[in-house]
Amino acid sequence: MGLASMGLAPSRVEHLFALLAILPFILFAPMAGWLGDRFPKSLIIRLSSWFQLLVLILMGGGLWLGSRQEAASWPLYIVMLAFFLLAMQSALLSPSKMGVVKELVGSERLGFANGVMEGSVILMILLGQIIGGYWYDAWGLQNGRAPWAAAMIPVLWILIGAALSICFSHLIQKTKSQSDEAFSWAMTMRHFGDLRELRKNEALWRCALGIAFFWSFGGFLQMLLIQIAEDRWGSLEGLGVGAAILWIPVVVGIVIGSLLASWICNRRNELGLIVIGGALMCLATGFLAIFQVGAISFLLLVLAGFGGALYLVPLNVFLQDRAPENHRGMVLSASNLCINLGLVLAVGIQFFMSFLGVPFWLQFILISGVCGWATFHIMRLLPKDFIRLVFLGVFRSIYKIRALGVDQIPKEGGILMVPNHLSYIDAFV
Template sequence: MDATDQPTPGGWRSFWALVAMQIAQAFNVNAVKIILMVLGAWLIERKMAPEGVEHLVTVMLVLPYIIFAPTCGWASDRFAKSSVIQWTSWLQIVAVALTIWALHARHLGLAIGGFFLISTQAAFLSPSKVGVVKELVGSKRLGFASGVLEGTVILAILAGQIIGGNWFDAQLKILGDGYSASFVPFYWVLVIAGVSVGLAYLVRPTAMHPGVPWTFKLATSHVRDLKELFTSQQLKLCGLGVAFFWGFGGFIALIVLQIAESLNHGDEGTATAFAKLWTRAVVGIAIGSVGAGLISRKKIEMGLAPLGAIVMTLGTFALALCPLSSVLQMIMLVIAGAGGAVFLVPLQAILQDAPEADRRGTVISASGLLNNLSGIAFTVLQFGLKYGKVPIGFQFAVVGLLTLAVTWICFKHLAVDFIRLIGLAVIRTIYRIDVSGAPNIPEKGGVLLLPNHVTFADAFYLTAACPRRIRFVMDETFIANFWVRRFTEIFHTVNIARDNPREAIRITIEALKEGHVVCLFPEGQITRTGTLITLERGFELIAKRANCPLVPVWVDGSWESIFSYERGPGFCKKPYRLPPPRSVA
């Protein structure tokens, strides 16, 4: 077992310090970004800068993540992640100070160069910041911690853009000069950078992972790092999904800025209009992050990814039809933002949980490389659409089609998780299920569950009660029915032929050796009397040959169900009580 499967002493205190530190750092990076973007728009309007400055600033944000990706991952794996967090916090102070000097010199190019240094600092921070979470809180609550980390960083990104833009507009209104309007916001950014240094030193020291020395070959090993990410189908799909989310978010942000510029002609009020629209996305992301974090508080819930993708798709297509700056458009920004956050949380949690500790930094850095390649691709796409005079509504439709494709991929790979998520929500709403003894089911490895069989709905009660996904043993004669066959395909049931017991035992043993939780009803049929009937033989041999634990299960309170034989066959019965109580032990 990975030593980081369990939380470390003081790990949660360190985690909350890490959250506060990353909020400060992400706020600063994005406040600087939006100030430089609206300053560029102000200069373009006066013919003092070339068109496309806002896209150049966006590229400068993501370029260090691409150039230095292998080195960032190496530093996170080679040194203690807590030390890297501290070093990079100091670097942000230096980079912000250099950018302030460039603005005083009234040199936009040098200021953008300073922003490149700020982004470089963020690129080196990212793998250590994300990779240290499992070392602090362990695996069990990683889904919740990931929801908090991703939700707060996204909120900090958006807050930095909104507050930074409002700061600039307020100063521009007073001073009437773009460069001068940037000074006060930047000095506050410098103060916040100082606070983040103090927070970085509250993160508990973590272990070093001695590895290979840095070489130029390592620094240019982008393809190798991507191969590390792509060695696992699960990591590859999660990495691509996270990359799509960040590209999608950047694209939407650039469209929102274009809307703000069109409403104010790039002059005073542009940043405020941007903030007004972007605040709605903040609200949506807050709702989505909190909701996903709460649902994932006990384990990583992959069914959230297709759910979030559906919401993103619907919200984006609706944005294509909304009038600019209308109430409906603001509502759809909330919906699209919420969907994006729900989509992101489980994918990012897998990237933190699945790799081994000494490779986690490399995997996360490779994911960051993908994120920023996606960011550049979406930036180039929006640049082409904007300066190709493509209407804003059509731009939303383009990204909506891309989101629809991602939704299809999610359902191709995560249909079971999605149906399980929705189905269990329905079951838990209808039934009051009291669960006891759940810790008796090991977190990993094959387990054979042996429950009593009282109703046709027992599989749903057990699925709602079990902390792990269950594969049910089913007689293959039932799969002649089309709908039952589709059910078995989606939920990967263990289909056996009762007239060939040796083969049935072999198939069940294989599923257990693969590490699945397998449920076998040892009675072989539903009771007609409400009492336990004679158990069929074979499950002892299965458990012995599979070398896995047996867990007896008792489902109580279901004899009075409309799905039992208590009042004869058929489901056209009136429930005795609502909500019907069930007990699973």
Template sequence: MEEAPEVEKEPTRREWTGFWSLIAQQTQSAFNEKAAQFLLIPLGGWLMGKDSKMELIAPLLLSLPFLLFAPLAGWLSDRFPKRNVLVACAVTQLVILVGLCGAMAAQSFQAAMVCFFTLAVLTAFFNPAKTGIVKELVGSRHLGFASSIQQMTGMLAILAGQILAGLAFDHRLHGSSDGWQAARGPLWVITVLALPPLFFSLLIPRTPRGEADRLSPRLAFQHFHQMKDLWRNPELRRSSVGIAFFVGFATFIHVWSLGVAKELTSGTTGFGTAASKYMIANSLGMASGFGVASVLMRRRIELGWVPLAGIAMTIGTLLLAVPDPSGRGFLLVLGFTAFSAAVFLAPLNAFFQDRCPAEHRGELLAAAYLQECVGAIIAALGLTAISYIRPLAGNPWWLGIHFALIPTALICGAVTVHSARLVPAELVRVVGLTILRLIYRIRSSGTEHFPQKGGVLLLPNHITWADAFFLTAACPRPVRFVMEAGFTGNTAVRLFSQLFDTVPITSSKPREALRASAEALKEGHVVCIFPEGQLTRTGTLRELKRGFEIIARQAGCPLVPTWTDGAWGSIFSFEGNRFFTKFPQRLRYGISVGFAPPVDPKDADLEGIRQGMMKASAIALAERAGDPAQANALQLSHINALQRGADFGTLDSDPLPDALPGLAIFEKQFDAIRRESPYPDPSSENHWLGGNALREKIESSKLQPGGVFFDFSDRATEPLAHPGWLHCPCLAIGGVIVAMSMPDPPKAHPGSQEQPGRKPGSHGILLPGFWLDGTTLQGPAVPNGLPLPDGTTVDEEGFVFLTRDQRSAAPA
């Protein structure tokens, strides 16, 4: 038997401090690099005038180091602790910037371009280390969030560096008309700002050393070997190609917008300002996209956003041809296009980092960066070719600045279609869950208990037809559902099963069904089985069916009892004794999913899992309840006893209803109206609730027929001396409603199983939101626990039994 996977360790405070120190280092380093480089681009334009091709040459110089040094950069991050590489890069940046200041003082543009290229080389070595260390610091669970934050802050730093450098150069050039002087002053400031990254790099905790081989001459020529390793894994190949496409697209947007600025200003005075405005829109859009992606992926990596973002990129690219480049509309479209590109990249980047094996992460990241540079070079070369062909062709109108948008949009569309075909389930899941979240406000609690790796058998309650969607939205990992193969005859169900990779079983072949489920668990999936085997029509947990414990033992994986709280009352539940044929009571319906601690497969039995599921119900209820009385009111709303929005009767001389705080909140919160009367008249109200006083009145009543009596009296389990009334024994202790009986719900269809709402001798069914710790009742309605009389028992259907002596000792 395989060992059950352990819950992934949460990052320590020291590791989180290291992560934010890494963010601070990369942010300041990116600002320094881009500010220095963006001083040289307008300086080149000032020196060479309109004939300058700096905006086209720069992307090639920035990409070339990745082509030349990718294997060495990857080896460095795999051979040495990544933290040491980051410290070395911080020191090296300071040295290069000092050398760049010397080149400016000597007014040597050639020497300045050597420093420009050297900064790009440094980035080639810095990127695999700063990207690869993220998972070592925060782990898989927070990787989507951390990766998006890293990209967002890096983009903001690039934005700030480009804007400030361009504006500073133009301002100083306007005052002095000397490009060297315009660039020299800001560069000294940038050099001083290279000191903080060194300090931040020292705050990053030490990380393990890699397992790469010793340095050898052949390493310089291992580009194709690394690419072969990268492409051997289909997941890494597809995600890295998508990342390379993004880099090519981003390069196109960047260089194309610089070309637009050059068209407007002839590449002279005002070019830096115009280019900076475009960079503001571009970078702010991209940074916002990464920020939104960090929220969208705060719990897990969502690949379904990739094709959706691709559609937006295609539309944005085409729309760039519409507005005037000097107007605000152009800036808005440019920002929207960049925003979409960031949402496209973020899931791919996080997915790629997560799938890279730790021992070769630096090498694979370097190979991916190599691919990215190819994408950037293709985009830059394409625009360069158009810039040379255009004058040779006589500057025709159709070959203007907007021409390049057409092939780019077509490529975006093709990539979007391809990505949608690769991740159809993720796409449907994201779209479906987005719509679902517009209707339901879904929260989850207890996710810290959930194993992050390996097979997990999820065991939830089953309240509605939409439970699978609620669980998919709330679970921190993708879920595969077990489905009876006979249901796949329905087209919609068959499509669902194909998209969500369900585990098909056949009830007529139980051994094969057990084996199929166990195999899916052994493969490391989260497999969901509804152990009740039916939808509840009472709102309470029904009797559990056997089989799941055998599956878990065969797979050797943990079982996670789960509860969906708040689903009773939605149109998909049996509330009101019918499915679907009712209007939703409100939109943004509150749903809370609770996960109990995992159960070892050796300890799994029906009673233990039932207790675990009830504990999960308390965890889920606590997420929605503000105080104990409100918790008890919510418990009443979860069962098919007192109806929401319906009247119920009480005796005006009966003190019991006023002694139940949860009942009063239930009335107010769920529009249930209490009608007080001097005698029980079922012709006015069908449902009546009370204690000893109401029982005595009913038993002495001559009215026929009767109504439904929720009996909280001392003699609740004794037969009612009035056959016309439907007797529903209930239990309240210390003002807290603990259990309720209810009328047996009608069958949803002829083949539905019987679900009793009452049982002779019982006080009703234990309310969801309670669980038993020995003989003490626990849950948010009883925050300090509620001791039950010795000998209290709860059977396999949740019915609570007390002896006569115990009933008299349990105060209402």
């Protein structure tokens, strides 16, 4: 965006890079699913960590060339290529990264582990934007550096982080391959075939759509907050810090929400949290149409992040737990395809709203209305889970419940349970 303000890059370049980040998840979705099933997920994680390091070196080289020839535009194409390759690495890694959790911890601890993992992933994504923006501004532009040189500062720190991630990847317990399917070029084009397979399981299909809605919501909100930051602080100096200021409350909310969701889902995946999270997202963005500055807007952004975490964690746990062992990679990659098709739509809509000059308050009203519609639809699908979660919370605050022999209940199939007494409270407990 700094280069765009100097006429060295296209205007609205942030939307272009957003599409570059999304495109590999669409193009390589079947390949990512095949890799996650055909090879040990721990191996895919290690190899992708090395690939990430090489791509970041390429990106740093492109930025260095740009700092040497600031008037030239071709170094920007090198950076864009590196950015695309980095997104491709993330796309190929994603099914293995998500699928390995159940293989390491099992179903019983999946809710807690998934909450910690998802919260950490989203936290690092947002912290990267906050810290990177601050470094770009405070250590770069405000010290008299050109945009090319300023951008090298966060990339160098990311390189250090990439080297550390290689070390961590080799600490992951080795896992086994879940499929022996041979590679064929036809699989690179079976996007809609994977979606058809996913649609055969109605529960998994609805879950994938719910996850896609969350990330579409996040993508729209991200582009909108960048637009607000650009409007308040300009497109060059101050934009990085300004965007960081707007993202900090969202990060705080996601951290708190992820920890709470992990604790609640520690023993059992509580799908009722999805309804609560969706309602909070709807309310927060609706009130942001009225309060866009000050302490109230800060609290509303916290609430939006908090609700988003409550919404996402149970959905991811359900998808990973219910996906068949030998096709988990395919299911997760098909879910990623849904996510990124939704992101393309969300970023595209926000781009046209920005281009047409739609006021911020109206954009918040739009996203709040969509959240309200989605929450109402989810409530119709999960009324029992929502009521159970609310009443169980009340009962557990009064009654001390201790479950015995849970490990004797099979995960699948029927079971005959004969109680020695029956009361109306048993339905909730």
